[in-house]
Amino acid sequence: MTTIVNLNVPYHQQDTSYYCGAASAQMLLDKIGASLIDQVTLYTLTHGNPLVAGWYTHPNGLRTCMNQEKPAAFTSTFAVDAQADVAFAMARIFGALSEGQSPVAALVQDGNHWVVVQGVQTSVPANASDPSNIIGVWVNDPWPPVPAGPIPPHADPDSCTQNGQPNLYLAWSAWNSDKYFNATDIGSGAALFVSVLVPPSGGGGKPPVPPISARSFMDVEPEGPISPDDAIAATQRGLVANGLVPELESLNANFVTRPGINSKAVFLVERLDTDAKYFLVLLRHSQRGALLSMVDQKGGSFGGTRFISNDEAERILSVESLQKKLRSRREIKVPGRGLVQTANATVRDTLVWKLCVESRSPFFPFYCIRAGEMTFFSSLDGTLYSDLHAKEFRG
16 A cells, blocks of 8 residues: 655644635645735635635635745646546646645535645555556545634644644545535536646646445445444454555554444434435544544445544544433523523434535534424534534635
């Protein structure tokens, strides 16, 4: 297993729910040697140059911002790359990373979110002219926004790495899905795979050959939905197959399923925007923190993993602990709903997720809570929401 390139881009969370484009610009500029520009300034540039109706950060605005604010020593020029085929789009991204040593901003989730691509994982050695067998992508995802309250200034290293999604690994099956790095119309009338990058010479080389099968990591191909035990097994095999741990024996020795989450440290999540379900599997390392990994319920395909601190892992609530917390109080304040009587509140076992104002990442799903005639939601750490709202603008 070979990591062809991982540029280790400095990580910064987005300051607001719609600053993902500004945060991505901040990370890219930080990596190429610019001063650490605040996100308010960057959002003004990405949003208004040019101002495009229906967009927080249009690709052209992000490109303009990068070229305006890049340091003088960085002589390359950023451009909007829009490809009709995902293979050519990935060849261009791979070329920018490996040839120019420059990170890439990718437009994902139907054009609703920006992330920074900082590396690519392959199953065999490759070079910039032939990005063969891409099996996964290393991403800095600026979601979630920094916690409510005064926004601390960003720095290097940034304290927000403790709460965000630095070094998020997405397996090819999750990255190349119709709900993540998917084709979207940015104004041309055509659905295209879009990124902002330094164009590699020679057009970016050949398209990647089809990656190794990410369909399943089960001993026997499942005939139906997999079980929580199967999800743990699929996670362990997926971590090994994607080169994230050296061998399965090491994984079993160093990681334990967390007691107290539920019997198997597994969360089943139902997507509200499709008919799909997936598991989140929490594995804790005795000294190095924890992994929160995603596995498709239907076939057991490994979707990727977040590396999180033990502190964040400790804040994750089980169904039982959330229900106990709610029932221990006669009423609880829900933003937008006021005080809600919770003595008889019930928490649904299966979590839910969709792209919304409250979450841009399937690693941040919600519990669904019923109290009398009222339904509201809780994040894994217990933050309450009155509803899951559609995002107003794209980018």
